[in-house]
Amino acid sequence: MKYLVLIAVLAVVYLLWRAQRRRQDASESGGGTRPTARPKADDGSPQDMVQCPVCALHLPRNEAVADPQGRLYCSPEHRASADRR
């Protein structure tokens, strides 16, 4: 019966020690729950995306409309409205 108490005490001490160690690990790693080293925007999408300077829409390059200066727009309407400026 004495051994049961001893085991219980050891178990409590062990659990407290483990909890404290885990807290120390968390604080030592800079409290970093947020993911580090996130990959950049090019997440393996094969298509080349361009942005329309008029409406800031992103669209594949092969669907964009180019003006004589080589700028790319989402539609002929936006190309024309940029020309008018």
Ligand SMILES: [Zn+2]
């Ligand atoms: Zn546009």
